[in-house]
Amino acid sequence: MPTETSVRTATAADHAEISRVTVASYRATGYFDPDSTYFDFIADTGDRAAHSELLVAERDGTVVAAVTMIRFGTKYADICREDELEMRMLAVDPETQRTGAGRTLVRAVVEHAESLDGVGKVALTTGGVWKPARALYESEGFAHVPERDWFVPSNGAPLVVYTKEV
DSSP states (O other): OOOOOEEEEOOGGGHHHHHHHHHHHHHHHOOSOTTOTHHHHHHOHHHHHHHSEEEEEEETTEEEEEEEEEETTSTTOSSOOTTEEEEEEEEEOTTTTTSSHHHHHHHHHHHHHHTSTTOOEEEEEEETTOHHHHHHHHHTTOEEOGGGOEEOTTTOOEEEEEEEEO
């Protein structure tokens, strides 16, 4: 049985572990070309932290998952609107997946969004074929918004958008 998961705001000391977890998580999906430059993008935790907020999930003092929260009009915003908080790059260490760490972070993002003035929804994009991720978001009350779906510019892979009112 896994130990309790705690969530906190990431610090600069967490950047290397966040990068490791994020890249490992995305590689484990098998959805990306192993040589994709996207891995460089998601590994740049320092830049992400300079333009957004990051949360980490820990167990026994070890970072096991991370997520990025983005506001409208900022560098990492993909799909969020002015009244939304965008959740991106939810990543759980492959050794820890399906033990509740991702769910804990999703709930923490929703809770954070509820505390923000002018934010009425949390929005996110996930892969169209990422069934476990989609199941998690749907089980947490997120609804698919098909009119906002889009495609990866580099390879045309389908991306689906979910939102949840807060």
